[in-house]
Amino acid sequence: GQQVQQSPTSLVLQEGENAELQCNFSTSLNSMQWFYQRPGGSLISVFYNPSGTKQSGRLTSTTVIKERRSSLHISSSQITDSGTYLCAMATNTGKLTFGDGTVLTVKP
Amino acid sequence: EAAVTQSPRNKVAVTGGKVTLSCNQTNNHNNMYWYRQDTGHGLRLIHYSYGAGSTEKGDIPDGYKASRPSQENFSLILELATPSQTSVYFCASGDPDRGTEVFFGKGTRLTVV
Numbered sequence: 001g002q003q004v005q006q007s008p009t010s011l012v013l014q015e016g017e018n019a020e021l022q023c024n025f026s027t028s029l030n031s032m033q034w035f036y037q038r039p040g041g042s043l044i045s046v047f048y049n050p051s052g053t054k055q056s057g058r059l060t061s062t063t064v065i066k067e068r069r070s071s072l073h074i075s076s077s078q079i080t081d082s083g084t085y086l087c088a089m090a091t092n093t094g095k096l097t098f099g100d101g102t103v104l105t106v107k108p
Numbered sequence: 109e110a111a112v113t114q115s116p117r118n119k120v121a122v123t124g125g126k127v128t129l130s131c132n133q134t135n136n137h138n139n140m141y142w143y144r145q146d147t148g149h150g151l152r153l154i155h156y157s158y159g160a161g162s163t164e165k166g167d168i169p170d171g172y173k174a175s176r177p178s179q180e181n182f183s184l185i186l187e188l189a190t191p192s193q194t195s196v197y198f199c200a201s202g203d204p205d206r207g208t209e210v211f212f213g214k215g216t217r218l219t220v221v
Contacts, residue, residue, distance in 0.1 A: 031204045035212075043151075043198065048209030086151065090204030094139045094158060097167070100150040 003027055004089055006099035013077045013106050021102045023087035025068040030092040032063055032070050037084045037101075046072070046085070077106045110135045114199050114213035121220050127186040129216050131199030138203050140182035141210070142166070142174060144195040151198065157182055189220045 005024045013019055023032065031050035035043040047054050047061040049070065054061045058077075063070040074081055086101040113132045121127045133140060141156040143166075153166030155174035163174040171193060173185040182201075186193055196217050202210030 031207070033204060033209055042214045043200075043212040045209050045211060048204070050207070088151075088210070090210075092205050094203065094205040095153070095156060095164075095166075096139075096141060096200070096202075096204060096210060097153060098143075098151040 002099075003097050004087060004099035006087055006102050008102060009100070010103040011105070013104070015077060015079055015106055015108050017077055017106075019072075019074040019077055019081075019104060021072040021074075021085055021087075021104075023070045023072075023089075023099055025070075025089045027068075027089075028091070029065065029068065029089040031090045033088050033090070033096075034061055034070070034072050035086045035088065037086060039083070041083075043086065074104075077104075079106050079108060082106045110201070110211040112199055112201050112211050112213040114197075114216050116216060117214065118217045119219070121186075121189045121218065123190060123220055125189050127189050127218065127220075129184040129186075129197055129199075129218070131182045131184075131201075131213060132180050133182075133199075133201035133211075134180065135201050135211065136179065137201040137208065138179075138206070139201065139210075140176065141200040141202075142172075142182070142184045143198045143200070144168070144193075145198060145215075146195050154184065154197075191220045194218060194220045 034046040157176040
């Protein structure tokens with residue numbers, strides 16, 4: 001089975017609405033990281049979050065390692081937030097495995 | 109800012125030919141990774157490395173070899189390229205097991221004809 005499960009698969013918002021993206025892990029992990037990707041683009045690190053809550057502007061990430069889950073909250077979404085958000089888990093040997101991503105579309 | 113540089117950025121290869129994708133990082137990270145990204149499959153790990161001289165098989169290693177001659181360089185080698193290996197390939201470096209985030213290169217678009 002897939003080690004990293006992301007939900008939802010896709011999400012459509014009106015500009016200004018909030019979004020909650022989830023990531024669940026089926027095995028023990030050492031750390032996790034959230035990435036953002038535009039179509040045809042590379043992966044940009046959003047949060048490296050081994051545990052706890054981190055905030056950067058309108059984005060907040062919360063990771064609970066013992067429960068094998070992480071969330072990414074986007075407040076007051078903007079059109080420029082559109083793209084794919086991927087989460088990845090790292091084992092204690094450094095192997096990094098990705099989920100399939102959440103495609104976010106923010107409409108005006 | 110952490111830097112991961114991939115070359116070439118685009119490549120067209122013939123079936124049966126040899127292809128080498130190169131990756132260089134200036135972050136002094138121990139771990140380096142090679143992924144491919146295809147529509148419908150997300151990012152899949154091909155090979156990774158813990159440091160110079162080491163290579164480890166990822167989740168889809170068949171048809172690929174890797175080489176890590178130094179801390180800075182990590183290559184992905186397709187000895188006999190096939191059309192099914194047409195994809196976008198990403199290299200990354202980072203030590204997420206040691207408290208350091210992972211950074212990605214800009215990707216290489218490979219087309220095998």
